[in-house]
Amino acid sequence: MGLHRVRGKIDPLDDVFSMPLSERVLPKRRVPDGESDPRSAFEAVRAELRLDGESAQNLATFCTTYSSAEVRELMALCLDKNMIDKDEYPQTAEIEARCVRMLADLWNCAADDTVGCSTTGSSEAAMLGGLALKWRWRKARRAAGRPADRPNLVCGPVQVCWEKFCRYFDVEMRQIPLEKGATGLRPHQLADHVDENTIGVVAILGVTYTCDYEPVAEIAAELDRLQARTGLDVPIHVDAASGGFVAPFLQPNLVWDFRVNRVASINASGHKYGMAPLGVGWAVWASAEMLPEELVFDVSYLGGDMPTFALNFSRPGGEIIAQYYTLLRLGREGYRKIAQANADTARYLAERIKAMGPFELLYDGQGALPAVSYKLREGARFSLYDLSEQLRTRGWQVPSYPLPPDRDDTTIQRVLVRHGVGKDEISLLADDMERALRRIPDGGTGAPRRPGFHH
Known part of the structure; x- marks a missing residue:
């Protein structure tokens, strides 16, 4: 009809x-x-x-894939609110400021004049931290009558946002090779890479590749020793994109944050283990002097003089409101319970994977992020790319990727356990891994379907 x-x-x-x-x-x-x-x-x-793909089965991503009905409703209420317009939406601006103060306190900042801001994610927040490092270094060099045209940044196996920062803002990236058996930067490696042109060292709390923490306090101690020998005073920026919302609750006695005097700034993703929806990150500085005033712009055409420091301008306020709701709703105890449940589930998966036979654990989910990373044992007659392909037939997205340069001959897999990914779901993944191992023919292709890894 x-x-x-x-x-x-x-x-x-x-x-x-x-x-x-x-x-x-x-x-x-x-x-x-x-x-x-x-x-x-x-x-x-x-x-x-x-x-x-089903986002809950995407075990490659650090990002939030579960949101409550209340979060979704608050997001809907803020669809028309532009968070940059603080004169028109003063309460959204106040809630953003509350989040900054809460995070500064969570990360043990003792200064009364701490400053910070929200961003679209931790990649933008990391770049803001890097810009502040560069500007402070350049100002000090010029004040001393020294050339300031060859800045460098020292780091280990970092996420691609730091490569972007160095390329976009004309900074030499000195990426220290990953040592055999290491899961991140090691303090004794710094001396061969830090010099008078180093704007700072990036320490990672939750390495993208392996999910382990780099030892921030030990890195700072090594820089103290370096300063005693050379006079170089090099600050640290902590990229806590994932660990910033994990360590305070799972490892409260771990000293990595503003308790370390050399830590100038910290970035974190609210939309990762902060459990806010996609689209919010945070940058916090130890004190106002750590953020050069030349980087802060006053905008007068939004109805009032508004200071702003960000790479983006207009963006919705809903993610900020959702972050505040989540902090308010869960509190420290709620975050701790969820983080502990995730860690217990990661330990369960590590035990299942270890018992399967062909895998060697690199990180077993204990002591850092709730996650597991592993590689194949010597002599395996298939590749992890073959396993990724088999798991994808059941909807699972489990990335296979090479480690950073100098270890890029080693391919690993990583599984992240997030809020909303429970033990039952992980047990189904482990069952499917066991079935996949029986299905993969001896002498699999060994070739990646798509090079690299998902973040």
Whole structure:
């Protein structure tokens, strides 16, 4: 039967899949000339979204994949709020400031004049931390009458945002090779890479590749010894993208934050283990003097003079509100309980993987992030890429990727345990891994379907 028309319009009683939009291939290169029924357009787009993977089965991502109904409702209430416009939305601005103060306190900042801001994620926050390091170094060099045209940043196996920072802002990246058997930067490696042009050292609390923590306090102690020998006073920026919302609750006695005098700034992702929805990160400085005033802009065209320090400008305020709600809702005890449950689940998975036979654990989920990383034992007749392909047939996204340079002949896999990923789900993953091992023929392809790894 044809469509029912009421004075030339589509009958609202028509089924959405019998409307004109559902009877043709959706446009991909040109905006259509006419309008479509909203129900039909919604169903057409939703149908395409079903082709995406199930986010809860994406064990490659650090990011939040579970949000409560209350979080979703608060996000909806803030769809029209531009958080940069602090004069128009003063309460959103106040809530952002509360989050900064809460995080500074969580990370043991003793200064009364600590400063910070929200960002779109920890990548932007890391770049802001790097910019502050560069500007302070350059100012000190010029004040001493020394050249300031060859800044470098020293780090270990960092996330790609630091490579972007160095390339975008003209800083030499001195990435220290990963030693055999190590899961991150080791303090004794610093002396051969730090010099008078070093703007800072990046220490990672939750290495992207292996999920382990780099020893921030020991790195600072090595820089103290280096200063005693050379006079070089090199600050630390802690990239706590993941660990910033884990260590305070799982490892409260671990000294990595502003208790370390050499730590100038910290970044973290609210949308990772901070359990906020995608789109929020945080940058916090130990004190106001650590953030050069030249980097802060006063904007007068939003209804008042507003200081701003960010790479982005307009963005929604919902993620900030959701972060505050989550801090308020869970409190320290709630975060601790969830982090501990995740760690227990990671330990369970590590035990299952170890018992399977062909794997060697690199990180067993204890002492750092709730995650597991592992490689194949010598002599295996298949590759981890083969295993990734098998697991994908069951919907699991488990990344296989090489370690950083000097260890890039070693391929590993990583499984992250997040809020919303329970022990039952992980037990199903382990069952599927065991079945996959039985299905993979001896002498698998050994070739990656897609080079690199997901973050």
